[in-house]
Amino acid sequence: MIEENTIVKATTIRRASVAGLAALALLGTTACSAVNLQATTLEYAPSDGVQANVDNVQLRNIALIAAEENGAGRFIGSLSTSDGEPAEVTITVNGESFDFSVPGNLENLMLEAEENETVVTNIGGHPGGMVDAEVSVNGTTEPLRIAVLSAALPEYRDFLPVEVSEGELTDHLYDFPEHGGGHWVGVDEDGGH
Template sequence: MKFAASKATVRKAAVAGLAAAALLGATGCSAINEQATSLHYAPSDGIVAEVGDAELRNIALVTSAPDTESRYIGTLSSASGEPLEVSITVDGTQTRFSVPGDESLILEDPANEQVIPSAGGSPGEIVDATVEVDGESETVGITILDGTLEEYREYVPGGADPSADDHLYETPAAEEGGH
């Protein structure tokens, strides 16, 4: 006895196979790639870290050039709600911060300004920093920024170089709304 599939049955099987392949192709990326919205990252130019009960948010160093004075920016907070003493050592210079327990220490505030002799690197680099809190120590990378971006110019020790953004220019297409 011979079984033969009808043309309609073959077509239905082919359509079902194509639909399954299309469905697998549309959803297959999430099977092998991490979902981007689940990644934890620093949403700005500085770093995010936790050392002991200290929370470091958007911590960076702002300078005008390598081997010149650098200023800390960012926010330090206490996760426990208790006052903390935090020290950050960069390029051999230790800086102590007294973090209040009930509020954040915002380093951009003039009252909290901390300047060190050198960041130990050039703008655009990340340097190793040792963060110590209550006997707990961790090495983190801290970003070095300069005054190229307007939002950091006021924090450059000694003032930002006005020619820092001379290499940036507008194209006619950008002015007209083109691509």
């Protein structure tokens, strides 16, 4: 006959074992965040352009729209101030400097707006790449790498600062519908991307 104390001890041991295994499982699932980079903690530009903060100015989704290497490119994106005070901003790309007056009252200066159209004569790079720039605000100057976006993308064609035919924008692209439903892929004559 089994004594009552033996049953109580076995039940207590089982409960302690289950609690211990549960604690180990919990530690195993949460310990990953202690040693692995968490993507949700990274700060990044949630659009195609880049973002930066220089002095009290916030640059958001800044990019240049261009059709060819070392061609003209138009700025898109927005500038605003973090403190509601107006600011004067200078962005320099490939030796050309452009001045922007950012309004106060937490208003954005939208570079896509027709009245703010600003064109770099020679971007010093190619669509799909990045170009070096400098941003100056209130005597503070910082380097910035600006994305150059291709006007081959329909959503950017209206911002292209030069007249280019549809063929000139897209003839170098091939449609491969058998590989994912018609994604456009840029391929040069040697078969590279």
